[in-house]
Amino acid sequence: MRIYFDYNATTPLAPEVTEAVMAASRDLFGNASSVHYFGQQAKAAMDSARSALAALIGADPPEVVFTGGGTESDNFAIRGAAEALEPQKRRHLIASAIEHEAVLNTFKALARRGWRTTLLPLDQSGIVSPDRLREAMTDDTALVSVMHANNEIGTIQPVAALAAIAHEHGALMHTDAVQSVGKISVDVRALGVDLLSLSAHKFNGPKGAGALWIKRGTRLQPYQTGGKHERSRRAGTENVPALAGMGVAASLAVAKMTREAERVGALRDRLEEGVLRSVAGTAVNGERGQRVPNTTNISFDRVEAESLLIALDLEGIAVSTGSACSSGTLEPSHVLRAMGLPTHRTQNSLRFSLGLFSTEEEVDRVIDVLPRLVEKLRGLTRKPQPLGEHLAK
Ligand code: PLP
Numbered sequence: 001m002r003i004y005f006d007y008n009a010t011t012p013l014a015p016e017v018t019e020a021v022m023a024a025s026r027d028l029f030g031n032a033s034s035v036h037y038f039g040q041q042a043k044a045a046m047d048s049a050r051s052a053l054a055a056l057i058g059a060d061p062p063e064v065v066f067t068g069g070g071t072e073s074d075n076f077a078i079r080g081a082a083e084a085l086e087p088q089k090r091r092h093l094i095a096s097a098i099e100h101e102a103v104l105n106t107f108k109a110l111a112r113r114g115w116r117t118t119l120l121p122l123d124q125s126g127i128v129s130p131d132r133l134r135e136a137m138t139d140d141t142a143l144v145s146v147m148h149a150n151n152e153i154g155t156i157q158p159v160a161a162l163a164a165i166a167h168e169h170g171a172l173m174h175t176d177a178v179q180s181v182g183k184i185s186v187d188v189r190a191l192g193v194d195l196l197s198l199s200a201h202k203f204n205g206p207k208g209a210g211a212l213w214i215k216r217g218t219r220l221q222p223y224q225t226g227g228k229h230e231r232s233r234r235a236g237t238e239n240v241p242a243l244a245g246m247g248v249a250a251s252l253a254v255a256k257m258t259r260e261a262e263r264v265g266a267l268r269d270r271l272e273e274g275v276l277r278s279v280a281g282t283a284v285n286g287e288r289g290q291r292v293p294n295t296t297n298i299s300f301d302r303v304e305a306e307s308l309l310i311a312l313d314l315e316g317i318a319v320s321t322g323s324a325c326s327s328g329t330l331e332p333s334h335v336l337r338a339m340g341l342p343t344h345r346t347q348n349s350l351r352f353s354l355g356l357f358s359t360e361e362e363v364d365r366v367i368d369v370l371p372r373l374v375e376k377l378r379g380l381t382r383k384p385q386p387l388g389e390h391l392a393k
Pocket of ligand 1: 008009068069071072074075100102147149151176178179199200201208209318
C-alpha cells in the first residue's frame with residue numbers, strides 16, 4: 001500500500017481531467033489564434049475553461065489570464081504591478097514573511113533593482129495581523145502581497161481586512177491563492193483583492209497551467225513580450241490541453257467542494273488527533289481553527305524531520321517537510337522560523353496534506369506506523385549517558 005499525503009506539493013489528476021487532457025491533445029491541436037476551424041475549436045475549449053475558472057473564483061471570464069502556473073502568476077502580478085506603478089513614484093512593496101518562494105524571491109529580485117521591501121512578521125498563530133500591515137504601509141507602497149492559505153501550515157489569512165488597509169493607502173492588493181483555490185470557497189470580490197494567483201496542479205488539474213485574475217481596470221505591465229495572446233497580457237501560444245484540463249478541474253471543484261472539504265477535513269482531524277494521541281511530544285504548528293481542511297503540520301520532539309520523512313517513505317508513506325536539505329545541512333522552514341518557533345521545532349516538523357484519493361484506511365495506517373518510527377529515531381538520537389550515571393539507575 002502506497003500512501004500519498006503530499007497534496008500541497010501537487011495532486012494527482014482527477015480521472016475526468018485526464019480524459020479532457022487526452023482528448024484535447026488528440027483532437028484540439030489547432031493554434032487558438034488561427035481563424036480556421038481547427039483554431040476556433042481550440043479557442044472554444046479555452047473559452048469554456050476560462051468560464052469554468054471564473055465561476056470557481058467568482059470572477060468575470062475576461063478578467064482571467066492564463067499562465068504557466070502559480071509561480072508565473074505571482075511573478076506577473078508583482079513585477080507587472082511594480083512596473084506599472086513606477087511612474088507614480090511608488091517604490092515600496094509589502095509581503096508576509098511566510099509567502100511562497102515565488103513571491104519572496106520576486107521581492108528579492110525587485111529589491112536588487114532599488115525597490116524597498118517589507119516582510120510582515122508573524123506570531124505562532126501563523127496568521128498575519130492587520131495591525132502589522134497598517135504599521136508597515138507608507139504613501140509610496142505600490143503593492144501588498146499576502147497569500148490566502150499557507151502551503152506549509154495551511155493557515156488562512158485575513159485577506160479582505162488586509163486588502164482594505166492596502167486600498168486605504170492607494171496600494172494594490174495581490175493574493176497568492178494557490179493553496180486555497182479548489183479547497184475552500186474563494187471569491188475574488190469578497191476578498192476585495194485586485195490580483196489573485198492560482199495553479200491547476202494543486203486542485204487535481206494538470207501541471208504547468210494556472211491563471212492570474214486581474215480585476216477589471218487594474219493596470220499591469222506584461223512581463224513576457226510577444227504576440228497578442230490573452231488580450232496582449234501574456235504572449236505565447238497557449239497550452240490548450242492543459243487549460244482544458246484546468247477547466248474541468250475547476251468545474252469538478254465547484255460541484256464537489258463543500259462535500260470534499262467536509263470529507264477531507266474529517267480525515268485530517270482524524271489523522272491529527274490520532275498522531276497527537278499516539279505519539280508523545282507532538283504539537284500542531286499554527287492556528288488550528290483557521291486552516292484549509294486538508295493540511296496539518298506537526299512537530300515531533302527530538303526527531304529530525306528529514307529522517308522521519310525518509311523512514312515514512314520506506315513504509316510507503318509520502319509526506320513533506322518545509323525544511324530544505326541543501327548541501328547536507330538542514331535548512332529550517334522559513335515559515336516556522338518567521339512564526340518565531342524555536343529552532344528545534346523548525347527542523348522537526350512534518351506536513352501531512354490530504355486530498356481527493358485519501359481514505360480513512362490510509363489515515364489509520366499512518367497513525368499505526370508513526371509511533372514505532374518515532375520511537376526508533378528517538379532511540380538513535382538519544383545522547384549516550386555517562387557510564388556512572390547509567391549504572392546508578
Ligand atoms: N504559491 C504557493 C502558495 C504554492 O504552494 C506554490 C506551489 O507549491 C506556488 C505558489 C507555485 O505554484 P506552481 O508550482 O504552479 O508554480
